[in-house]
Amino acid sequence: AQTVTQSQPEMSVQEAETVTLSCTYDTSESNYYLFWYKQPPSRQMILVIRQEAYKQQNATENRFSVNFQKAAKSFSLKISDSQLGDTAMYFCAFPTSGSRLTFGEGTQLTVNP
Amino acid sequence: DGGITQSPKYLFRKEGQNVTLSCEQNLNHDAMYWYRQDPGQGLRLIYYSQIVNDFQKGDIAEGYSVSREKKESFPLTVTSAQKNPTAFYLCASSTASHHDDSPDTQYFGPGTRLTVL
Numbered sequence: 001a002q003t004v005t006q007s008q009p010e011m012s013v014q015e016a017e018t019v020t021l022s023c024t025y026d027t028s029e030s031n032y033y034l035f036w037y038k039q040p041p042s043r044q045m046i047l048v049i050r051q052e053a054y055k056q057q058n059a060t061e062n063r064f065s066v067n068f069q070k071a072a073k074s075f076s077l078k079i080s081d082s083q084l085g086d087t088a089m090y091f092c093a094f095p096t097s098g099s100r101l102t103f104g105e106g107t108q109l110t111v112n113p
Numbered sequence: 114d115g116g117i118t119q120s121p122k123y124l125f126r127k128e129g130q131n132v133t134l135s136c137e138q139n140l141n142h143d144a145m146y147w148y149r150q151d152p153g154q155g156l157r158l159i160y161y162s163q164i165v166n167d168f169q170k171g172d173i174a175e176g177y178s179v180s181r182e183k184k185e186s187f188p189l190t191v192t193s194a195q196k197n198p199t200a201f202y203l204c205a206s207s208t209a210s211h212h213d214d215s216p217d218t219q220y221f222g223p224g225t226r227l228t229v230l
Contacts, residue, residue, distance in 0.1 A: 033217055045156075045203060045221035091155060095217045099144045099163060099207055100171070103155045 004094045006104035013082045014112050020067070021077045021107045023092030029053075032095055034068070034075045039106075040088040048090070051075060082111045116140070117222035119204050124227045126191070126198065134189045134225045136204035145187035146205040146219065149173060156203065162187055191227065199229045 004025045013019035025034070036048040051059045051068050058066050063083075067076045079086055092104040117138045126132045136145065144163045148156040158171030162181040176195025181187055187206075191198045205219040 035218065037221075042223075043150075043201060044223050045205070047218060047220065050218060093219075099217045099219075100146075100158060100161060101217070101219055105155045 004092055004102050004104040006090075006092055006107050008107045009105070010108045010110070012110040012112055013079075015082055015084060017082055018078060018080045019082055019109065021079075021090050021092075021109065023075045023077070023104055025073050025075065025092070025094045027073070027094065034066075035093040035101070036064070036066070036075075036077045037091045037093060037103075038086075038088045039091065040085075045091075049077070079109075084111050084113060087111045117204060117206055117220060119202075119222035119225050121225060122223065124225055126227065126229050128229060129193045131190055131192050132227065134191070134202055134204075134227070136187045136189065136222060137185055138187075138206045138222075139185060140206055140220065141184070142206035142208055142220075143184070144207045145181070146207075147171075147177075147179065147187070147189045148203045148205065150201045150203060150224075159189065159202075197229075198227055201226050 006023050032053045034051045038046045038048045049059050049061045049064050051066050058068050063080045065078045087110050089106045089108050091106045093101045096102050120135045146161040147159040150156050157173050159177050160168055160171055160179040162168035165181055165184050168179050168181050176192055178190045202225045204222040207219045
């Protein structure tokens, strides 16, 4: 079975500091994509970043970057220079059969002033 | 602007009634999805459709029905058979093409909050 696990239900960070959210997954596929989505209090799901498994280089989008460890099946999200607007629920997601995505349970991140 | 719209934003239903949630996209995406989200939890897939006039059950399809008569539209009906329908419902779409430079990336609508009175 293909699963996605986020082991940190809640995290907090001070404004301007760096925080890392963890995600592990299980798959027998060799070529796939991984995603991080953000859900702020408005509840709109917003794509943060995606990683292609066949690329060794970690994906980066401005202050957001991933640490992708394919052998360990780990896909963590690093947020640098945290801002108050980063306060949200963060979900790791992984494609399963066809175009379906399986989502983790989420990590609630709070950025404190 | 291209995007996904869901209506209504808030919906109230009496027990025993069927209600239909709307989802429309103008992104020219082939695939569309419906998810349910309960408080403090992740997303669970209800139904998905990869092509017009075809759809598949997700993990929690019981008590729900869908149709896909047009590429742009994927309405979800919450029937009276759904025992606990109060939840937040999210619609998404994707290209569902492995030749695209961002395959399987799902983009979401703003959601509908359904409450059963």
